[in-house]
Amino acid sequence: MNKCWKTYLLWFAQEHTEFRSAEINSLLSLLNIEMRYVEKPKDIEPYWIVEFSSEDDVKLLASRSVSLRNCIELWAHAKSIPAIHDKLKNYPLQLYKSHFDANKSFKIEVETFCRHFTQKEKVDKLEAFSYLPVSGPVNLKNPDVTLQYIEYYGTISNDPPELPYFVFFGRWVANGLRQLIKKLSLKTRKFIGNTSMDPQLSLLMANQAKVKDGDIVLDPFVGTGSLLVAAAQFGGYVIGTDIDYLMLHARTRPSRIKQKMREKDESIKANMKQYNLEHKYLDVMVNDFSVSFWKDTVQFDAIITDPPYGIRESTERIGTTKTDCKVKEEHLHTHIPAKIDYGISHIYRDLLLFSAKHLKVGGCVVCWFPVFREDYDEKSLPSHPCFNLTANCEQVLTKVTSRRLLTFEKIRDPTPHEMETYDHEIIDFRKKYYTAREESRKERRTREAQIREENRKKYEKS
Structure with a gap:
C-alpha cells in the first residue's frame, strides 16, 4: 500500500540547538516513526522541512520532544511574501477544503522570527489572506483549525533584514512538550543541590536514552535525582546510587x-x-560505584548519568593510601570508610564496563563527558567494543571548556575477555583544568607586575 506523504514544518526552540538532531533521531527510533527530509536542516536555523506519512506520527513525535515548539502542515513556503501568496492561490483546493468547512471555526496566527511588528502590521498581514475560501466563524480562543503564517528574518535579532529570508504558511498540528520544562523548574523543586541538572537537559537525556513506559532506569551518580525525575516523567521506574551519604x-x-x-x-x-x-x-x-553490589543477573533498560568531574563535586571512591589498614571489631559499627581520588579515566572505564554487563542489548547509556575544546578529538572519548556512539552533542561551558553529551547504544553482550582486559586511557580533565587555572593565574600575576613596573617608570620620569 502506497503511503501518502505530506510536508510539515518542525519549528524548534532556539536553545541547545546542537541537541535537536540527537533528540529527534532517538524519538523516531523509539516511536518507530519514519520521517524524510525535504531540505537538509541547519543547526543555526530554527526549522526543519520534512515529510511524514501520517499526521498521527507528527503528533506522537511532538508529544515527547522538548526541543520542538510546534509542528505545522506546510501548505506553502517561499523566499518572498508575494511568492507565498502566489503559491497559496495555486494550491490544490481539495488538499485543504476539508479544513474550511462552514461548521469549523478558525483563526490565523502571525509570527515573526527575529523581528517585531505592531499589532496593526500583523492585522494588515492577516487581511492579505482574504482570498482563502474560509467559510466558518472566527474563534480566537479555541478554534477547530489554526492557520499559521511565519516570517523568518534570520537569527541575528539586533540587525534583521528589511525583508524576510523565508515565509511559511500552513495548518497548526501540534505543540511540543516545552511546558514540561517550566513544570519541572528547579526554582520550585523541593530538593536541589549545587549541581542539580537543568530540567530541559534532563528531559533531553531521557529522550536520547529512549526511556519508555515500564523501563528500569539507573543513575549511578544520582546526586539530587534530577535525571530520575525526567526518566520517571516518561514512564521509567527509576533507581539511583551515590557515594555521598549526606547528599x-x-x-x-x-x-x-x-x-x-x-x-x-x-x-x-x-x-x-x-x-x-x-x-x-x-x-x-x-554506594561506591567502583565496587558494584549488583547481582550479575540484574539488567537495566537505560542508564543516564552525570558523573562528577572533580571541579564542583569531588571524584571519590572508598580506599586508603595506608598499608595493612585494619579496623578493630569494636569500631566497625561506627566506622566511616576513608576515601581516595577516583580518576575520570577510571570512572568512565567502570561506567562502560558496568553498562556492558548490566544493560540490556539495545539499551542506551547517556552521560556527560568534560573536555578542553582545543584538545577535543573524538578518538579521546570513552569507548567500548559492545557499544556504538550514536550521538555526541556539545554544551559550551567557558571559552576553553565544554562538556559533551554522549549516547552509547549497546549492540551485544561482552565476552569474558573484554570484561577482564578492557582499558581505555582518558585525559584527566580535572588535572588539566587546575593546571590551566594555575597557569592563567601566573600569567595574570606576571602581567599585573609588568603593568605596575611600567607605571612606576612613568611616575619616576614625570
Whole structure:
C-alpha cells in the first residue's frame, strides 16, 4: 500500500540547538516513526522541512520532544511574501477544503522570527489572506483549525533584514512538550543541590536514552535525582546510587541563597511525590560505584548519568593510601570508610564496563563527558567494543571548556575477555583544568607586575 506523504514544518526552540538532531533521531527510533527530509536542516536555523506519512506520527513525535515548539502542515513556503501568496492561490483546493468547512471555526496566527511588528502590521498581514475560501466563524480562543503564517528574518535579532529570508504558511498540528520544562523548574523543586541538572537537559537525556513506559532506569551518580525525575516523567521506574551519604539524606548545606537549613522532608522521593511520580520511584542507595553490589543477573533498560568531574563535586571512591589498614571489631559499627581520588579515566572505564554487563542489548547509556575544546578529538572519548556512539552533542561551558553529551547504544553482550582486559586511557580533565587555572593565574600575576613596573617608570620620569 502506497503511503501518502505530506510536508510539515518542525519549528524548534532556539536553545541547545546542537541537541535537536540527537533528540529527534532517538524519538523516531523509539516511536518507530519514519520521517524524510525535504531540505537538509541547519543547526543555526530554527526549522526543519520534512515529510511524514501520517499526521498521527507528527503528533506522537511532538508529544515527547522538548526541543520542538510546534509542528505545522506546510501548505506553502517561499523566499518572498508575494511568492507565498502566489503559491497559496495555486494550491490544490481539495488538499485543504476539508479544513474550511462552514461548521469549523478558525483563526490565523502571525509570527515573526527575529523581528517585531505592531499589532496593526500583523492585522494588515492577516487581511492579505482574504482570498482563502474560509467559510466558518472566527474563534480566537479555541478554534477547530489554526492557520499559521511565519516570517523568518534570520537569527541575528539586533540587525534583521528589511525583508524576510523565508515565509511559511500552513495548518497548526501540534505543540511540543516545552511546558514540561517550566513544570519541572528547579526554582520550585523541593530538593536541589549545587549541581542539580537543568530540567530541559534532563528531559533531553531521557529522550536520547529512549526511556519508555515500564523501563528500569539507573543513575549511578544520582546526586539530587534530577535525571530520575525526567526518566520517571516518561514512564521509567527509576533507581539511583551515590557515594555521598549526606547528599542522599539531604543533610548538605542548602543551595538556595535565602535558605539557611534543609527542611526535614527534603529528599529525592519528595521530588518524585511533588510531580506525582512516586509510583515510579524504586529507591536510592549509598554506594561506591567502583565496587558494584549488583547481582550479575540484574539488567537495566537505560542508564543516564552525570558523573562528577572533580571541579564542583569531588571524584571519590572508598580506599586508603595506608598499608595493612585494619579496623578493630569494636569500631566497625561506627566506622566511616576513608576515601581516595577516583580518576575520570577510571570512572568512565567502570561506567562502560558496568553498562556492558548490566544493560540490556539495545539499551542506551547517556552521560556527560568534560573536555578542553582545543584538545577535543573524538578518538579521546570513552569507548567500548559492545557499544556504538550514536550521538555526541556539545554544551559550551567557558571559552576553553565544554562538556559533551554522549549516547552509547549497546549492540551485544561482552565476552569474558573484554570484561577482564578492557582499558581505555582518558585525559584527566580535572588535572588539566587546575593546571590551566594555575597557569592563567601566573600569567595574570606576571602581567599585573609588568603593568605596575611600567607605571612606576612613568611616575619616576614625570
